[in-house]
Amino acid sequence: xxxxxxxxxxxxxxxxxxxxxxxxxxxxxxxxxxxxxxxxxxxxxxxxxxxxxxxxxxxxxxxxxxxxxxxxxxxxxxxxxxxxxxxxxxxxxxxxxxxxxxxxxxxxxxxxxxxxxxxxxxxxxxxxxxxxxxxxxxx
Numbered sequence: 001x002x003x004x005x006x007x008x009x010x011x012x013x014x015x016x017x018x019x020x021x022x023x024x025x026x027x028x029x030x031x032x033x034x035x036x037x038x039x040x041x042x043x044x045x046x047x048x049x050x051x052x053x054x055x056x057x058x059x060x061x062x063x064x065x066x067x068x069x070x071x072x073x074x075x076x077x078x079x080x081x082x083x084x085x086x087x088x089x090x091x092x093x094x095x096x097x098x099x100x101x102x103x104x105x106x107x108x109x110x111x112x113x114x115x116x117x118x119x120x121x122x123x124x125x126x127x128x129x130x131x132x133x134x135x136x137x138x139x
Contacts (some may be wrong), residue, residue, distance in 0.1 A: 020083055038062065038085040042109050046138050049102035058136070060084065076139060087132050091115065098123035106133050 041062055048055030059067040066074040069137070071076040088108050093115065099105075100120035105117045108130055117125045125128055 024066045028132075033082065038089065039110050040088055040108055042086055043084070043087070043088055043109060043132075043136070044107040044109070044134055045105060047102065060136065062139075074139060082139065084132070084135060087128065087135065091128050091132065092126050096125040096129070104133060106136075 002127075043060045044057055046055060046057040057069060060076070061067070062082075062085075064076040065072050065080070066076060076126045091106075091108060095115060095117065096117040098120065099118045100122070103118050103120050105116065105118040107114060119125050119129075
């Protein structure tokens with residue numbers, strides 16, 4: 001029985017070349033797109049409240065993985081992750097807590113500090129916080 005192989009002959013692709021291409025594709029994000037490390041370890045955001053008091057929490061980790069509760073639901077592109085982290089680093093260094101019956105929240109977790117903003121439709125936080133919340137929810 002004959003086995004099919006990728007063979008390197010005149011214009012063909014060798015297994016070694018294929019591995020190099022795969023490695024370069026995986027390394028592209030970490031070497032060229034993210035220019036500086038972010039102090040942000042993760043961002044949690046979501047909404048809650050109402051009659052049942054349910055809370056939906058999404059977690060964006062520094063590696064770009066997006067989680068809903070305990071399940072990974074997506075992996076952000078390097079450009080999207082960089083854009084979100086840049087915006088999160090511009091948020092005010094103060095907590096803002098104005099929830100109501102139903103509310104929205106963003107929590108930015110750094111190594112030594114956590115900032116938390118919660119609000120309802122009548123008590124909006126700094127515009128950069130709501131801009132980040134909207135951007136996160138497009139993912």
